[in-house]
Amino acid sequence: MKKILIAGLCILGFVLWVTVPIFPAAIPTEETSAQRDRFQKATVKKITFAWTANASGVATGATTYYYSGETKRIVFIPGTGTGKPSALYDVTITDDDSVDILDGDGADLSSAATVQLRPDTKDMAAIAEARLTCTVSNAGSGKTGTVIIYLR
Secondary structure (H helix, E strand, O other): HHHHHHHHHHHHHHHHHHHHHOOOEEEEEEEEOOOOOOOOOOOOEEEEEEEEEEOOOOEEEEEOOOOOOOEEEEEEEEOOOHEEEOOOOOEEEEEOOOOOOOOOOOOOOOOOOOEEEEEOOOOOOEEEEOEEEEEOOOOOOOOEEEEEEEOO
């Protein structure tokens, strides 16, 4: 009976260990748009970071693949309801050289509205064979959001 109790506690401990998030997460989803028609292949790449901040209000995550191209648009979507980040939260997206491709334009973002950066309103960075790391700070404990990067 004692062995069964110990085995049950071990299994319960393992299940809790696997399901309780310990580290902040900004999990990237890496997509390439589907073919538009039989003559023209889409060249826009879409990288989505869905993030949840830890108790310190920080989340980070990196792409698996390397990317090259011009940044065409970056979208910051704050969470809603109880997941809404703190006002003036910050996002940086760094390349392999630790350079923020947003050039500081991800600072003090709105927690109430979606924010977009486009080439006609901001200088946009070029990326050359780099993995991208998204870091969110000052968001608040357990807060959520999404960052979408469009490259060509």
